[in-house]
Amino acid sequence: SSELSQPLSVSVALGQTATITCAENNIGDKNVHWYQQKPGQAPVLVIYGDTNRPSGIPERFSGSNSGNTATLTITRVQVGDEADYYCQVWDNRIARVFGTGTKVTVL
C-alpha cells in the first residue's frame, strides 16, 4: 500500500478559499474520498468519488482529482471549518489508505 502525502497545515483567512492537496503517483486513476475531523469527534465524509458531496455537506466543499494530485477546496471558509482533513483511496482492492492529514486553521 502507499502513503498519501498532504501538507501538515493550511492557514486561511475567514471568508477566503482553502485548498488541501493529496499527492500520490497516478492518484488521478483512483477514487479519492475526503474526511473532516473536528477535535474529539469522529471523522465525517465530505467528498466521495473525487467530486461528490454527501447529503448535508455544504456546496462550499468541492473536490477534484487529476494526474498525481487530488484537491479538496473549501470556499468562503468559516470558523466551523477548522478541522483536520484526510484524503483516502482504495488501494489494490484491499487496503483503505489514508493521507497524512492536514490541519486547517482559520485566521
Next chain:
Amino acid sequence: EVQLVESGGGLVQPGGSLRLSCAASGFTVSNNYMSWIRQAPGKGLEWVSVIYSGGLTYYAATVEGRFTISRDNSKNILYLQMNRLRVEDTALYYCAGMTTGDAFDLWGQGTMVNVSS
C-alpha cells in the same frame, strides 16, 4: 436513525486480548462493507480491517495474524477480536460502514484501547 456504537475497549497488558463490538441500528451490517479504523493519540487515521458483504476479510499488515474481524448477522453487530496486543495498538478504534461505494460514510464514536503494562 442510523447509528453505530462501539464498545469493549479498555486497558490491557501487552500480549493480552480484547474483543471490540460495534452495534448497528437503522443499518444492516451484513448488507454492507464494514471496517475498523484506528487513531493513535494525536496521530492520523489508520485503516485496520474490512469485511465485505460476501464475507471476505482483509487486514492491514500491522495487525494481520493477530486481529480477526467478524459479524453476527442475527444481532447486527460487528466485532474485532484483538490478540497478542502491543503497546503500538493503543488507539481509539472506530467502526465504519461503507454504503456509498467504497467511502466510509457511517462512523461510530469510537472505543479506546490502551495497551500498557
